[in-house]
Amino acid sequence: MAKIGVEQSLTDVQQELQAKGYDVVPLKQEQDAAGCDCCVITGQDQNMMGIQDAVTQGSVINAHGLTAQEICQQIEQRVNQ
Template sequence: MPRIGIEQSLTDVQEALQSKGYDVKQLQQEQDANDCDCCVITGQDQNVMGVQNVATQGSVINAHGLSAEEICQKVDERFQH
């Protein structure tokens, strides 16, 4: 199952993804995203300084304005073959 990295404040999303069988890891530091297939971020501090460093080769989902179920749907879409 793909490994999903999520920001710490998204506990409802973490629980929803774990219930679907995903391997979920909290992102504490930027390098935590290195071994994730997909990351879910809150979007609140997205690119504040105008600097973009690629921390993961996986996709990134901005959770801003989305429910936990909507985020789960977006993650599912990324990994359907």
């Protein structure tokens, strides 16, 4: 199953993904995203300084305004492409 990085504050998303069988990795530092097929972020501190250093080749989903179910749907679409 795919490895998904999720920011720590998104516990509902972590639980939903684990229930679906995904390997969920908490994103504590940028390096944690390495090797993830997809990452879910809150978007609160997204690109604050205008620097865009790619740490992962996987998709990044901004969870702002989305439910846990909507986020899971987006992950399933991106991982199953």
